Structure formats: structure tokens, C-alpha cells
Amino acid sequence: MRYVVCDRVGLSRLPEGPIASYIVLFAHSLESQGYSVQSLRHQLRIVAGFSRWLAQTGVELHRVCSEHASQYLRYRARRVQACRGDSAALQHLLDFLRDSGVVPAQRPATRRSTAAELYAQAYRQYLREVRGLAESTIAYYSTFATDFLQDRFGDGRANLSRLRASDVIGIVQRKAQRLNFRRAKLLTTALRSFLRYARYRGDMVRDLADVVPVVANWSMPSIPRAIAPDQIRQLLSSIDRRTGMGLRDYAILLLLARLGLRSGEVVSLELADIDWSSARLTVRGKCGQRSELPLHADVGKAIAAYLRHGRPHSACRRVFLRSKAPITGFRGACGVCSVVRHALLRAGIDAPTTGAHQFRHGLAADMLRHGASLNEIGES
Structure with missing residues (x-):
């Protein structure tokens, strides 16, 4: 007997398990986001199978999390060929259940930040609160700063008082070779900003911002290249x-x-x-x-x-x-x-x-x- 989920899609059998009562609402949510009939059918089949598996393994609805979705996909892959979109279907379901308050939001895995990451976080706060830069600029600058610190200090203590001019020049020369002109110029601008911040904090005595090399621009015209x-x-x-x-x-x-x-x-x-x-x-x-x-x-x-x-x-x-x-x-x-x-x-x-x-x-x-x-x- 065919079970009609929504106007355009049905299932071959009545849904079972802890998610069964939410499948219709989930289908309407997918419809409102513009998913095709084919995608709706596929996602609902995956979700119905997931719900039956949850019932068989005794998992209660309020305990459902991403790990259960991963376990089910591994279980399913041993029986039928995995299809592209299987994982996305369950992610859409989990997002729907969390947004609906049915299951709690998953806490991100905690990881101890490295010294470089902590220093870059403080730098981001400085750019935002003191300099008032745009978020896109802050993201660029702090990413370059993190890369610079990890390149020089790894996961160890970021002791910027040990930096020398040769360190700064060498890192720029190595990284700029792999970047186009615009990104290389952005790298040097961000690095100068970061080194000035480090001196502002009192972590450096010498102003190493002045030793950051200027990116060569021999091949670029004086006016940026434009579409004709x-x-x-x-x-x-x-x-x-x-x-x-x-x-x-x-x-x-x-x-x-x-x-x-x-x-x-x-x-x-x-x-x-x-x-x-x-x-x-x-x-x-x-x-x-x-x-x-x-x-x-x-x-x-x-x-x-x-x-x-x-x-x-x-x-x-x-x-x-x-x-x-x-x-x-x-x-x-x-x-x-x-x-x-x-x-x-x-x-x-x-x-x-x-x-x-x-x-x-x-x-x-x-x-x-x-x-x-x-x-x-x-x-x-």
C-alpha cells in the first residue's frame, strides 16, 4: 500500500520509527526550498529507512545526532549501493529537527586552540574594535597572520621577540611565489598590519613592518586590468x-x-x-x-x-x-x-x-x- 507523504511524493510503506510523525512536515519543508520531485523521493526514502533503523537500534528521538546518521549510512552501505546525496539528506533532516526544537543543537567538538590561533583571535578583536575594519578584511588579515605564526612557531609558544628581519623576508618570498599578484600584495599588507599590532602589544621592540618586501609589479599596468x-x-x-x-x-x-x-x-x-x-x-x-x-x-x-x-x-x-x-x-x-x-x-x-x-x-x-x-x- 502506497503512503502519500505530500502532493507529489509517496512512500511504498507506512513510515515507522521515532521520525515517522515528522516525515510529512519535513517533506513540506523541502518542497518550500524548491527541491525537485526526484530529490524529494530520494531524501524521503533515506529518512524513512533511517527512522526504521533508529527503532531497531532503540535510539530515542531526543537523542538523535550526527553520529547516528553516520552509523546508519555505514549500515546501509553494506546492503545497498550508496548514492550521492545520502549524507546530505540526513543532514537536511537533522537541521530540520534541530530548527523545530525536536532534537537539541549539537555542540561543536571542543579543541584546545594553539598559541598561534589565540594570538590571531586577539588580533581579530583589535582589527574589529580598534581599527573598525570590515569583516571581509578582518578575515583576510587574520588568516594570513595565523599562517605566518604557524609557519614560524608551529604549535609552540608564539614568541615574537625572537623574530628577525630574515624570518619575515624569507616567509614572504616563499609564500608570494605561490600567489597571484593581488593575493601576494594582500599578504604583505596584512603582514605589515600584524607586525605593527605585535609591536603595539609590546611583544616586539623593533618595527619589522618596514622590512616586509614590496611585491614586484613589473608585469602589471598602472591601471588595473579591465574587461573591454x-x-x-x-x-x-x-x-x-x-x-x-x-x-x-x-x-x-x-x-x-x-x-x-x-x-x-x-x-x-x-x-x-x-x-x-x-x-x-x-x-x-x-x-x-x-x-x-x-x-x-x-x-x-x-x-x-x-x-x-x-x-x-x-x-x-x-x-x-x-x-x-x-x-x-x-x-x-x-x-x-x-x-x-x-x-x-x-x-x-x-x-x-x-x-x-x-x-x-x-x-x-x-x-x-x-x-x-x-x-x-x-x-x-
């Missing part, structure tokens, strides 16, 4: 706007090319940020700053087309949503960079880079060609 106007036109014309994803990608690329938005600004854009009556766009920039920009007619038309004909139904207030389940906003700026990279690849365009920032550089270069000053560009 004809490449932008070719890229936009290559987008298939007959699909929802095409409408989304076209609107995103126009925002990058016409307004010079950063990828993070595109990601954080919300429906309430668009003032259609006055054709204005509110953008969340670095350090949480908000600014208003004119909404050009072609950009507004592209966003409206996506909202009307391409955007999936979702409670999420972000303008641009993922095309695959779970249907929600992009997790970070890398989502927009992925849109750019795949669009360039599909169009067969050999752009200067595969990132989103080249459009901002392209807009700046275009403004320079039309007589704008560097100060005017910096303020835009």
Missing part, C-alpha cells in the same frame, strides 16, 4: 534570457557592468532596496555603508524581467536567488563570481580575469576615457 567594452557587449548578448537563470545572470551582469557594483553588493541586494518610483537603488557597501545609485533604465528593465518571469517563489527577500535547491540567496560573493566565470566560459570570451571585479575596473577605465578624474572615479 566589446567583450561586455558580447557577453551580454550571449546570455539566454528565455530561462529563469538566464534572466537572473543577465541582470547581475548589467549591475556589474553599468553600475560597477561589487559582487558582495549584488549578493546583499534586497527587494526593498529598489525604489521603482524614483529609479534609485540602495546598496550596502563596505563596512555596512549604504549609498544610493541611479537605476538605469536597461538595468531596471532587466531586474524587473527577472522578478516577473525568472525568480523562483521564495520567502527570501534577496533580489537574486540560487537556481538550485535550497532556493535562497547566494551564500556569499563567490556566488556572483561563479555566475561571471560560467558566463565567460559559455560565451568563449578570453577576459583579463574570470572574476566580477573586472567590470568595476572596466567602468572606471571607461570613465577615464570620457574625461573623469581619478578623484571622481574614487568617489563613484
Whole structure:
């Protein structure tokens, strides 16, 4: 006898075990996130089997945790061939049960932090509370600081008074060889900041920030490399706007090319940020700053087309949503960079880079060609 879980999916038998009464609610939760019928069927089969296994092993519902999921997957793999998505299905279930308050949130495994990690934590707090830097900058700087400390001191005590100029120069030379120019320059900037912090704390007498080498820039032009106007036109014309994803990608690329938005600004854009009556766009920039920009007619038309004909139904207030389940906003700026990279690849365009920032550089270069000053560009 077939047991109907929701309108589109059923199970071959009545669910059993401690999770049985939550399977219908779980199915509705997956539906609301935009999962396909095929994915729903697979996830519900895994969950139903997990529930039966919990009953057989005597595990009570309030004790269910990630370890039980791992044990079940090992048990199942001995009987049937494992499929891609088995582990994700149980993770989705555990997240649902925890969000519903059915099972307690799992405590993260505790691990004693190394001296390098503790020092980097204090550095992060300094950057946040004293320097007031953006979280993205703090993350970059503290990661480089942790790597530097572990490279020099390992898991031992971080005794910065023992640092010498040769240590600093040697580490930069080794690491910079494996990085592109932008990341290498960021490394040296972060390292100077960290060494100044160490001296500020009194852990160093000598100011070693001055000995951090300058990254050679022989191959780079004085103005950042930018995507050319004809490449932008070719890229936009290559987008298939007959699909929802095409409408989304076209609107995103126009925002990058016409307004010079950063990828993070595109990601954080919300429906309430668009003032259609006055054709204005509110953008969340670095350090949480908000600014208003004119909404050009072609950009507004592209966003409206996506909202009307391409955007999936979702409670999420972000303008641009993922095309695959779970249907929600992009997790970070890398989502927009992925849109750019795949669009360039599909169009067969050999752009200067595969990132989103080249459009901002392209807009700046275009403004320079039309007589704008560097100060005017910096303020835009």
C-alpha cells in the first residue's frame, strides 16, 4: 500500500520509527526550498529507512545526532549501493529537527586552540574594535597572520621577540611565489598590519613592518586590468534570457557592468532596496555603508524581467536567488563570481580575469576615457 507523504511524493510503506510523525512536515519543508520531485523521493526514502533503523537500534528521538546518521549510512552501505546525496539528506533532516526544537543543537567538538590561533583571535578583536575594519578584511588579515605564526612557531609558544628581519623576508618570498599578484600584495599588507599590532602589544621592540618586501609589479599596468567594452557587449548578448537563470545572470551582469557594483553588493541586494518610483537603488557597501545609485533604465528593465518571469517563489527577500535547491540567496560573493566565470566560459570570451571585479575596473577605465578624474572615479 502506497503512503502519500505530500502532493507529489509517496512512500511504498507506512513510515515507522521515532521520525515517522515528522516525515510529512519535513517533506513540506523541502518542497518550500524548491527541491525537485526526484530529490524529494530520494531524501524521503533515506529518512524513512533511517527512522526504521533508529527503532531497531532503540535510539530515542531526543537523542538523535550526527553520529547516528553516520552509523546508519555505514549500515546501509553494506546492503545497498550508496548514492550521492545520502549524507546530505540526513543532514537536511537533522537541521530540520534541530530548527523545530525536536532534537537539541549539537555542540561543536571542543579543541584546545594553539598559541598561534589565540594570538590571531586577539588580533581579530583589535582589527574589529580598534581599527573598525570590515569583516571581509578582518578575515583576510587574520588568516594570513595565523599562517605566518604557524609557519614560524608551529604549535609552540608564539614568541615574537625572537623574530628577525630574515624570518619575515624569507616567509614572504616563499609564500608570494605561490600567489597571484593581488593575493601576494594582500599578504604583505596584512603582514605589515600584524607586525605593527605585535609591536603595539609590546611583544616586539623593533618595527619589522618596514622590512616586509614590496611585491614586484613589473608585469602589471598602472591601471588595473579591465574587461573591454566589446567583450561586455558580447557577453551580454550571449546570455539566454528565455530561462529563469538566464534572466537572473543577465541582470547581475548589467549591475556589474553599468553600475560597477561589487559582487558582495549584488549578493546583499534586497527587494526593498529598489525604489521603482524614483529609479534609485540602495546598496550596502563596505563596512555596512549604504549609498544610493541611479537605476538605469536597461538595468531596471532587466531586474524587473527577472522578478516577473525568472525568480523562483521564495520567502527570501534577496533580489537574486540560487537556481538550485535550497532556493535562497547566494551564500556569499563567490556566488556572483561563479555566475561571471560560467558566463565567460559559455560565451568563449578570453577576459583579463574570470572574476566580477573586472567590470568595476572596466567602468572606471571607461570613465577615464570620457574625461573623469581619478578623484571622481574614487568617489563613484
